[in-house]
Amino acid sequence: MNNPEYKGVCAADIEPRDVEFEGNKLFVRNSINCVQGVQGEGKSFFLLAICAAKSAGGSIQSLDGGKECLDPGVVLYLSAEDDQ
Numbered sequence: 001m002n003n004p005e006y007k008g009v010c011a012a013d014i015e016p017r018d019v020e021f022e023g024n025k026l027f028v029r030n031s032i033n034c035v036q037g038v039q040g041e042g043k044s045f046f047l048l049a050i051c052a053a054k055s056a057g058g059s060i061q062s063l064d065g066g067k068e069c070l071d072p073g074v075v076l077y078l079s080a081e082d083d084q
Helices: 043-056
Strands: 059-061 067-069
Touching: 043 059
Parallel strands: none
Antiparallel strands: 059 067
């Protein structure tokens, strides 16, 4: 199927851009972020706490033991399980 609106781009032609981090540099702002790990380690709890803080403009504990305030914003939480 030929789609005349699609235009491929060579990766070498993509200009780098500055990346903004959030959440003690755990997440890239305005991007899709993926978290994976061992089953039962608390990924969902961790991510839902981050989502709640981000959506309400709350704070999270940073890796150095302090608190980091998050600017309020829109959050999309998508969960998928691989039971194999």
